[in-house]
Amino acid sequence: MQQQQALTRYLRDPDHQSPPADMNAARVNIYRDLVFNNVSQLLSGTFPVLIRIIGEQRWGLLVRGFLRDWRAQTPKFGEIAESFLDYLATQPQVIREGEWPAFLLELAHYEWVEMVLQQSDAQALPATDPALLLDRPLQISALAWPLAYAWPVHELDPNHQPATPPAQPTLLLVRRAADWSVKFSELSPLAWRLLQRITEFVSLTGREQLQGLAREAGQTASSSFMDNGLAMLREMHEDQVIGLAP
Structure with missing residues (x-):
């Protein structure tokens, strides 16, 4: 259990946490990169304009901060983007400490809406006169x-x-x-x-x-x-x- 908790802390925040001492360092770093890349790829399809504006490096800072600080309440891939939007709305440390476009949150919301409507199970209105x-x-x-x-x-x-x-x-x-x-x-x-x-x-x-x-x-x-x-x-x-x- 302690090893698993240590691994989780490291995968969330490799810049400030140490990997489990009794695990192979190369394997742990493979897990680290897989987690980061998977989350980044899941989110990047929802926020393409935002990424083009802020650049890949600063996008990575947002994803890393999201992994470190946010505790998403859903295991569903389609809802991770909403959790990321909620995270940005809290004005997290990575936002407070950097220079970001003032429109960042509104642009992210606008792009998120497109994804929500594309995936929505809602039905169109019935034909009426x-x-x-x-x-x-x-x-x-x-x-x-x-x-x-x-x-x-x-x-x-x-x-x-x-x-x-x-x-x-x-x-x-x-x-x-x-x-x-x-x-x-x-x-x-x-x-x-x-x-x-x-x-x-x-x-x-x-x-x-x-x-x-x-x-x-x-x-x-x-x-x-x-x-x-x-x-x-x-x-x-x-x-x-x-x-x-x-």
């Missing part, structure tokens, strides 16, 4: 996520790393299409708020949602506003982002 969008309560597909970020996460790459966030938040819709591809699109503030309202006020009809949206925006629910709102609902319905609530 778009002619009833104004007359019935609505629902949002579990495969469509409206998101808000301080940083333009969808534009970040090694050649575009702004030092400060823009004045306005970045509002995005990430959804899985019928062919299982993950689509990303920008949302207007009104469209983003409409999707929020559908989640918050589940009993309201589409017409009532648009009327409430107009009030929040300081506008009247004019025929022009309602026509534009209905066009927005129809587009979201066609893309299977929303449907009629059961």
Whole structure:
């Protein structure tokens, strides 16, 4: 038991822990490299843009810190990326002691969302009649996520790393299409708020949602506003982002 505990401590933190004295050093180091490389490879498929921006060396620091400091609660490979995201959100020692992009956590979350939607077991909304969008309560597909970020996460790459966030938040819709591809699109503030309202006020009809949206925006629910709102609902319905609530 003591040997196993010593080996575990060393595999997690080889920079500060000693390997078991009675184990072959070459074999122990093979285990060390296997553990690190396996975790790094599992995570790297989820965060490719982040890795290109920070580089392989600093990526290795994050993975090593994750192995050392975090106690994941899941044995499932698909959930390790979520544990890594939770780890980054705690502002761990490796983040506090280094110089990292201010957008690191938001970019990691944005990339993680794509993986989650690709692997989700959620079902698409059933087909419903778009002619009833104004007359019935609505629902949002579990495969469509409206998101808000301080940083333009969808534009970040090694050649575009702004030092400060823009004045306005970045509002995005990430959804899985019928062919299982993950689509990303920008949302207007009104469209983003409409999707929020559908989640918050589940009993309201589409017409009532648009009327409430107009009030929040300081506008009247004019025929022009309602026509534009209905066009927005129809587009979201066609893309299977929303449907009629059961």
